[in-house]
Amino acid sequence: MTLLQMRYFLTVCRLQNITHAAAELHIAQSTLSQAIQTIEKETGLNLFIRRGRSILISQDGNRLEQKVSALLREVDAFDEDVREMARQHGKVRLAIPQQMASFMIPRLLKDFCPKHPEIRLDMIEPAGIASAHLVREEKVDAALVNYDGEPLPDLHYQRITARPVKFVVWNEHPLAARASISLAEAAQIPLVLPSENFFVTRLLTRAAAARHLSFNVLYYSPHLSTLHSLLRTHTAPSILFEQAIASLKDVTAVPFDEPLSLTSCLITKKNRQIPKDLRLVLKFIREQLTNAAPPLHGMKQN
Numbered sequence: 001m002t003l004l005q006m007r008y009f010l011t012v013c014r015l016q017n018i019t020h021a022a023a024e025l026h027i028a029q030s031t032l033s034q035a036i037q038t039i040e041k042e043t044g045l046n047l048f049i050r051r052g053r054s055i056l057i058s059q060d061g062n063r064l065e066q067k068v069s070a071l072l073r074e075v076d077a078f079d080e081d082v083r084e085m086a087r088q089h090g091k092v093r094l095a096i097p098q099q100m101a102s103f104m105i106p107r108l109l110k111d112f113c114p115k116h117p118e119i120r121l122d123m124i125e126p127a128g129i130a131s132a133h134l135v136r137e138e139k140v141d142a143a144l145v146n147y148d149g150e151p152l153p154d155l156h157y158q159r160i161t162a163r164p165v166k167f168v169v170w171n172e173h174p175l176a177a178r179a180s181i182s183l184a185e186a187a188q189i190p191l192v193l194p195s196e197n198f199f200v201t202r203l204l205t206r207a208a209a210a211r212h213l214s215f216n217v218l219y220y221s222p223h224l225s226t227l228h229s230l231l232r233t234h235t236a237p238s239i240l241f242e243q244a245i246a247s248l249k250d251v252t253a254v255p256f257d258e259p260l261s262l263t264s265c266l267i268t269k270k271n272r273q274i275p276k277d278l279r280l281v282l283k284f285i286r287e288q289l290t291n292a293a294p295p296l297h298g299m300k301q302n
Contacts, residue, residue: 095131
């Protein structure tokens, strides 16, 4: 008995009339009658008691109706599960840490989403290390991070482009006119830095330790907006990834004598299938990072 025959059978059981059942199923009455006869022949059961144009369900027909109804409920539930899986393929979960979010999220929302309305982006803004762990735990499909060169197991890192880490001051600061600054000089100045779970801070810590230096940090903030506020209010300089200050006005980014840089990377889980929707998103991000320079919006770069 096929699934289609089962649905025909249940319709006849419910309406107890071949003519009405055929009309509801939008098939010829002869087609439905033949289907019911085929079911009875295959099962060896007399499923209906015929009285002229009317039919009644037999005792065997009642028992078969219960079994077919239970089976089709499971089939319908299975179909819904498959449809839900297909709908989820239209959702891409991304982790984009704060230092990249101000650069990338506007491009995704403004340029990517209108071109791909079938794809729903679910984006969060954790710190860099937290983003990598979310990919590892499969809580997001991919992460865009400023990678510091220390990989986590089970993750695939696709390096895209390296950008500098710079000493950032407001335009009126005495060091704003400098062409460059040494890490030793920066270590003597009270600073505000991102929290230790940011890749940029891990990079700075290792670079300072290699030179037997330590930074004078007034405050570690987990929020890039707080660091921006501390710069705007002339509270203290900072050291940040270049794109983290791309939209910030009235600041100067001074390079280091010995350049420091982070590499923008797309992180995915190893040995996992990359669906078509995710491939489209990752392709767009790669193109944006490779081809587009960050807008300066009043920021000076020495």
